[in-house]
Amino acid sequence: AQSVTQLGSHVSVSEGALVLLRCNYSSSVPPYLFWYVQYPNQGLQLLLKYTSAATLVKGINGFEAEFKKSETSFHLTKPSAHMSDAAEYFCAVSRSGGSYIPTFGRGTSLIVHP
Amino acid sequence: DAGVTQSPTHLIKTRGQHVTLRCSPISGHKSVSWYQQVLGQGPQFIFQYYEKEERGRGNFPDRFSARQFPNYSSELNVNALLLGDSALYLCASSFEAGGTGELFFGEGSRLTVL
Numbered sequence: 680a681q682s683v684t685q686l687g688s689h690v691s692v693s694e695g696a697l698v699l700l701r702c703n704y705s706s707s708v709p710p711y712l713f714w715y716v717q718y719p720n721q722g723l724q725l726l727l728k729y730t731s732a733a734t735l736v737k738g739i740n741g742f743e744a745e746f747k748k749s750e751t752s753f754h755l756t757k758p759s760a761h762m763s764d765a766a767e768y769f770c771a772v773s774r775s776g777g778s779y780i781p782t783f784g785r786g787t788s789l790i791v792h793p
Numbered sequence: 794d795a796g797v798t799q800s801p802t803h804l805i806k807t808r809g810q811h812v813t814l815r816c817s818p819i820s821g822h823k824s825v826s827w828y829q830q831v832l833g834q835g836p837q838f839i840f841q842y843y844e845k846e847e848r849g850r851g852n853f854p855d856r857f858s859a860r861q862f863p864n865y866s867s868e869l870n871v872n873a874l875l876l877g878d879s880a881l882y883l884c885a886s887s888f889e890a891g892g893t894g895e896l897f898f899g900e901g902s903r904l905t906v907l
Contacts (some may be wrong), residue, residue: 688833711893722883722898723836730893750824769835773894780826780849781894783835 681706685784698742698757700787702770705751712753713764713771713781723769729753746748758769760767764790795813795820797899805905806874814869814902818886824848825867826896827859828883836883842867843889870906879906 686701711730713774727738734746744755773781798817828836838851842861856872878882881903885896
């Protein structure tokens with residue numbers, strides 16, 4: 680079975696500081712990995728995805744993530760946080776065991792202080 | 794182009810009642826997935842449909858059912874509602890059932906069961 684663990688249900692940063700949201704996955708086959716963002720009272724929007732090409736993936740709004748097979752990680756980073764980045768972030772994994780149905784983590788709430 | 798649309802956006806039901814939630818996918822997308830998102834948690838997979846056939850089912854009781862129509866729109870039905878069914882129900886579409894697993898989400902239907 681595939682699974683995703685997001686470390687830290689809440690992450691708090693100051694505006695302009697580095698954002699680091701952690702995601703570790705479990706998969707018996709090479710995974711596809713995703714980061715989605717959810718703003719209050721909205722659905723999920725894709726930030727970026729890893730599908731076995733370059734291990735460093737760049738997404739929208741200045742976010743990027745690096746696939747590290749040896750660490751089974753896919754952490755999300757942004758060099759400088761903006762107030763508008765405050766939202767819920769979800770890591771997801773698919774393609775494990777022949778199933779392409781994504782499995783989502785519990786989410787990390789990013790809080791940005793002025 | 795219109796994104797994934799869901800209706801209703803909000804609804805309140807009482808225990809034991811039945812609810813029908815509707816979803817229209819992005820034009821050209823043939824697969825629809827349903828997820829349940831309980832407050833403070835990540836989306837949990839309920840169903841996936843592709844070309845009107847069920848392609849996947851999550852760990853939900855038989856009170857939950859769904860179907861997909863020839864125009865690729867979909868309905869999620871929940872019978873005998875319980876308080877624990879209160880959640881945001883998300884519909885997501887994709888061009889195919891497999892692929893990378895990338896999903897395009899609607900804004901959800903928020904169900905409150907009293």
